Amino acid sequence: MYAFLSEEWIEAAREIRERYGDQIPEVTTVIRINQVITDVPFGDGTVTAYVDTSDGVVTLELGELEEPDAVLMTDYETAKAMIVDQDPAIAMQSFMAGKVKVQGDMMKLMAMQTSIPSNEFSEQLAAEIQAITE
16 A cells, blocks of 8 residues: 555556556546645655646646646645545535635636546546555
8 A cells, every 4th residue: 555646656546547548438528737735744745746637538647737727735635535535525525614725727626526437447446546545
């Protein structure tokens, strides 16, 4: 198991995504979101990552995109609940409680919750990512 958003976790998650590659439905909405995650229990306490669906799949990588649609800022535990647990209720509760701050196109961020298609393979991929996450 790996710490969420560690380089090892990103690599393991990438390998899982690649294994399911063409079995996961294509994402038809282009969403590019930078994320700033604070209170990270490793490194200097802050991680920058991004989500990009430009190529038809959900890509989560470390680093930043130039000209993102939005920038999401939140703490580590909230990011983990939103990304790994994929709990839309947590996302909304966290936003309402001020744990999630957004700069940029809020509509694109909201569209992300409904535009990512699901099938048995995407559900299995999510389960495997949960299984590798501390």
